[in-house]
Amino acid sequence: xxxxxxxVVRTELERSADKDRPQPMIEARGLHKQFKTPVVxxxxxxxxxxxxxxxxxxxxxxxxxxxxxxQGDFIGYIGPNGAGKSTTIKMLTGIxxxxxxxxxxxxxxxxxxxxxxxxxLGVVFGQRSQLWWDLPVKDSYEILAHMYKVGDKERDLRLxxxxxxxxxxxxxxxxxxxxxxxxxxxxxxxxxxxxxxxxLFMDEPTIGLDVTAKRSIRDxxxxxxxxxxxxxxxxxxxxxxxxxxxxxxxxxxHGQLSYDGTIDELREKIGLPTTIRVTFAGxxxxxxxxxxxxxxxxxxxxxxxxxxRVVETGPDYVRVEAxxxxxxxxxxxxxxxxxxxxxDIHTEEPAFEDVIHKVY
Amino acid sequence: MNIRYxxxxxxxxxxxxxxSGMQYKMNFLxxxxxxxxxxxxxxxxxxxxxxxxxAVKGWSLxxxxxxxxxxxxxxxxxxxxxxxxxxxxxYLTSGDLDQLLTRPVPVLLALMxxxxxxxxxxxxxxGFILTWALHGMMQAGQITWIAxxxxxxxxxxxxxxxxxxxxTTATAGFWLTRINELQTLTEDASQTAVRYPLVLYPVWLRSxxxxxxxxxxxxxxxxxxxxxxELGAWVLLGIVLVAAVCLFASMKLWTFGMSRYQSTGS
Amino acid sequence: MxxxxxxxxxxxxxxxxxxxxxxxxxxxxxxxxxxxxxxxGIGQDRPLGEYxxxxxxxxxAFTQASLWISGFTTNGLGIPQSVRTGQISLDLMxxxxxxxxxxxxxxxxxxxxxxxxxxxxxxxxVLVFSLSLPQQVTTLLLALAGLAAAAYLSICMNYIIGATAxxxxxxxxxxxxxxxxxNLLAGFFIPVEWLPRWLQTVSWLSPYPYLLYxxxxxYLGFEDASRLLGSLVWCVLMTLACLGVxxxxxxxxxxxxx
Numbered sequence: 001x002x003x004x005x006x007x008v009v010r011t012e013l014e015r016s017a018d019k020d021r022p023q024p025m026i027e028a029r030g031l032h033k034q035f036k037t038p039v040v041x042x043x044x045x046x047x048x049x050x051x052x053x054x055x056x057x058x059x060x061x062x063x064x065x066x067x068x069x070x071q072g073d074f075i076g077y078i079g080p081n082g083a084g085k086s087t088t089i090k091m092l093t094g095i096x097x098x099x100x101x102x103x104x105x106x107x108x109x110x111x112x113x114x115x116x117x118x119x120x121l122g123v124v125f126g127q128r129s130q131l132w133w134d135l136p137v138k139d140s141y142e143i144l145a146h147m148y149k150v151g152d153k154e155r156d157l158r159l160x161x162x163x164x165x166x167x168x169x170x171x172x173x174x175x176x177x178x179x180x181x182x183x184x185x186x187x188x189x190x191x192x193x194x195x196x197x198x199x200l201f202m203d204e205p206t207i208g209l210d211v212t213a214k215r216s217i218r219d220x221x222x223x224x225x226x227x228x229x230x231x232x233x234x235x236x237x238x239x240x241x242x243x244x245x246x247x248x249x250x251x252x253x254h255g256q257l258s259y260d261g262t263i264d265e266l267r268e269k270i271g272l273p274t275t276i277r278v279t280f281a282g283x284x285x286x287x288x289x290x291x292x293x294x295x296x297x298x299x300x301x302x303x304x305x306x307x308x309r310v311v312e313t314g315p316d317y318v319r320v321e322a323x324x325x326x327x328x329x330x331x332x333x334x335x336x337x338x339x340x341x342x343x344d345i346h347t348e349e350p351a352f353e354d355v356i357h358k359v360y
Numbered sequence: 361m362n363i364r365y366x367x368x369x370x371x372x373x374x375x376x377x378x379x380s381g382m383q384y385k386m387n388f389l390x391x392x393x394x395x396x397x398x399x400x401x402x403x404x405x406x407x408x409x410x411x412x413x414x415a416v417k418g419w420s421l422x423x424x425x426x427x428x429x430x431x432x433x434x435x436x437x438x439x440x441x442x443x444x445x446x447x448x449x450x451y452l453t454s455g456d457l458d459q460l461l462t463r464p465v466p467v468l469l470a471l472m473x474x475x476x477x478x479x480x481x482x483x484x485x486x487g488f489i490l491t492w493a494l495h496g497m498m499q500a501g502q503i504t505w506i507a508x509x510x511x512x513x514x515x516x517x518x519x520x521x522x523x524x525x526x527x528t529t530a531t532a533g534f535w536l537t538r539i540n541e542l543q544t545l546t547e548d549a550s551q552t553a554v555r556y557p558l559v560l561y562p563v564w565l566r567s568x569x570x571x572x573x574x575x576x577x578x579x580x581x582x583x584x585x586x587x588x589x590e591l592g593a594w595v596l597l598g599i600v601l602v603a604a605v606c607l608f609a610s611m612k613l614w615t616f617g618m619s620r621y622q623s624t625g626s
Numbered sequence: 627m628x629x630x631x632x633x634x635x636x637x638x639x640x641x642x643x644x645x646x647x648x649x650x651x652x653x654x655x656x657x658x659x660x661x662x663x664x665x666x667g668i669g670q671d672r673p674l675g676e677y678x679x680x681x682x683x684x685x686x687a688f689t690q691a692s693l694w695i696s697g698f699t700t701n702g703l704g705i706p707q708s709v710r711t712g713q714i715s716l717d718l719m720x721x722x723x724x725x726x727x728x729x730x731x732x733x734x735x736x737x738x739x740x741x742x743x744x745x746x747x748x749x750x751x752v753l754v755f756s757l758s759l760p761q762q763v764t765t766l767l768l769a770l771a772g773l774a775a776a777a778y779l780s781i782c783m784n785y786i787i788g789a790t791a792x793x794x795x796x797x798x799x800x801x802x803x804x805x806x807x808x809n810l811l812a813g814f815f816i817p818v819e820w821l822p823r824w825l826q827t828v829s830w831l832s833p834y835p836y837l838l839y840x841x842x843x844x845y846l847g848f849e850d851a852s853r854l855l856g857s858l859v860w861c862v863l864m865t866l867a868c869l870g871v872x873x874x875x876x877x878x879x880x881x882x883x884x
């Protein structure tokens with residue numbers, strides 16, 4: 001890349017910084033990706049014949065995806081396997097070229113200026129390490145610092161900070177192949193932060209970790225976002241990660257974006273019922289029309305027309321389900337208090353996992 | 361990206377590799393000696409034969425030893441720096457190549473900096489046979505001291521040529537994915553072939569080893585001038601040119617292969 | 627029946643790769659071609675003992691093809707790998723003797739390699755060099771017996787090499803050293819009788835000549851069945867060694883847990 005192109009890119013960035021509206025950090029516009037896979041031949045010499053075949057099957061992995069992510073956002077990007085998640089991420093990072101559509105990271109196209117874009121990105125692939133397998137952890141940092149043109153002083157300062165936050169000291173000189181999964185993950189996350197990128201792509205950063213390790217990674221990512229203002233795109237199958245860290249979530253399915261909004265809006269939209277469990281002190285009974293026996297699930301309709309469902313009864317409790325969008329909890333409880341003396345009330349929101357399951 | 365940047369990067373990488381390799385000194389030393397010994401066995405095979413029968417098609421044992429040593433040293437140089445290029449198949453099947461694309465450096469250089477492989481056994485064996493051969497020929501008055509710097513040049517250009525061949529074979533991996541078999545042909549077989557003087561082979565094989573897979577320019581062609589005074593000094597310039605052309609062509613092919621990889625994703 | 631099934635499974639496992647292997651055969655045959663060219667060059671103006679140029683080419687062709695029977699046995703019969711994964715303790719617990727178990731597996735592998743590598747490669751040489759096949763069936767049968775013994779000896783050697791993996795992580799070195807010794811002492815490129823005197827003595831004190839040299843000589847008609855006696859003796863000796871090694875291995879695993 002010549003000096004001219006660099007100058008053009010730089011003025012482009014400066015110009016956009018002058019605008020009143022802050023430039024989005026990550027922008028995807030009409031992304032499409034098609035894969036042509038050769039039709040696999042059967043029979044003798046299948047291997048050779050497949051190599052020379054002209055028959056192709058076209059698979060649309062990503063269909064017309066557009067979204068905007070602003071600086072300081074913490075976005076969850078989820079979808080079932082094969083939905084096109086990793087394909088999208090690869091297009092955002094410049095690994096894969098889109099069939100059509102555009103990507104801009106801080107205003108720069110990663111396909112035309114891969115190295116420039118990537119020098120401001122931090123990427124963590126949870127399933128594999130980017131560190132040098134046989135070398136001590138500190139050597140990997142030394143090599144990476146050099147690759148990303150991070151000066152010695154800056155590197156040491158940052159590693160000091162990261163070491164405190166992530167507890168790197170305990171395996172500083174250990175070869176990467178001897179680290180436990182939790183340690184390796186921390187080392188990898190530190191590596192991704194070495195050059196102080198503005199944007200982080202985290203792919204399954206908590207996979208396979210125990211509860212304590214997960215919590216410390218989550219805390220660290222939260223800190224990065226809230227205290228250091230990093231923009232983070234998190235891809236994961238762990239719904240707890242999403243719930244605890246992200247305000248906004250994008251759901252991809254069959255190559256298309258089926259939802260892009262906040263978690264609360266998603267819950268509302270899906271409308272899974274809330275469960276309320278009331279424990280009664282003493283005797284209780286549900287009023288029924290004369291001659292009818294209790295059959296579950298039983299729909300209880302209020303005079304106002306709103307309804308909730310009784311799904312389970314026990315010796316001293318009743319469990320009901322209702323859509324909080326349609327009926328207020330306070331109205332449900334008022335109705336139930338007529339059934340007996342309530343001793344204890346327990347409310348459960350639908351599990352986020354179940355919500356997501358419905359979206360998929 | 362300037363030279364100083366890369367030199368420094370490699371320096372850090374090499375130093376780390378050596379440090380971690382040297383951790384178990386006994387193991388390292390033993391490994392080195394065993395590797396050298398095992399490699400020398402291959403040369404001993406031909407040495408025993410030539411010792412019994414004299415020269416082969418006009419090539420003495422010293423000359424054959426020279427061919428052997430130059431090839432070993434060129435190969436060691438190439439594989440030390442570009443070992444993971446040779447093992448590109450692993451990167452393609454595991455998807456690890458994507459990771460390298462997230463680094464702010466050209467993919468090829470990222471690939472090469474993944475691993476610096478120390479090959480002390482090969483260096484020891486090659487160095488030993490080379491010294492022995494050069495010494496023997498100098499004693500017999502066949503060559504003078506000038507052959508030594510010429511040889512170093514040739515080892516370097518040889519490494520470049522082997523690198524170009526290896527890179528081209530690896531590039532085929534973008535289409536074929538599995539390139540182990542191909543590598544056996546373009547690298548193992550051809551490198552073994554030119555350890556012996558090309559005059560032994562029929563013309564068709566000689567042509568392949570010069571034009572199609574230019575390994576002949578790694579050791580044979582230069583030795584015609586350096587050891588036997590044939591052809592003339594321009595040969596050395598020619599070798600440098602051949603190396604440059606091969607390098608250029610292979611890198612262009614690599615770029616083409618990479619862009620295909622980034623479009624098709626596999 | 628169990629033994630046969632162990633062997634046939636190993637055989638069948640390889641079948642899916644036979645396309646790739648056939649391609650690889652061309653590359654393998656190329657190596658032999660190179661060596662043949664060298665001998666042709668050497669034999670240009672000197673007599674090559676009782677072989678002559680044509681005989682030497684035949685020698686190279688047969689030894690190259692035989693490599694797939696006695697030269698390329700699985701490293702340590704897979705023991706180093708199974709030590710690394712811990713599988714070895716499971717294997718030792720089985721009702722089958724470890725040596726027999728691994729040997730049967732390897733026989734299946736060798737059988738496959740014979741059919742899909744040795745034979746095609748040899749036929750390729752016959753074609754390219756217009757080699758003549760042995761006149762009598764007995765020669766062929768004796769040669770095959772020699773090859774069978776060679777395969778068995780190679781299995782035993784690799785068993786012992788593999789067993790060392792329980793004491794050191796560097797058993798690969800032994801495998802490569804074994805390979806180097808095969809190159810030098812088994813008549814791989816040089817018939818044993820042309821080795822320097824002292825090296826010949828060393829060679830005949832070891833089982834190496836029986837891996838390649840003896841079967842080849844029988845095939846080419848230079849030796850008769852009496853040579854196979856030596857093969858037999860070594861087979862017995864190596865078997866005893868392997869049984870002894872197994873006992874030591876078993877004791878180590880029982881005491882140290884592998």
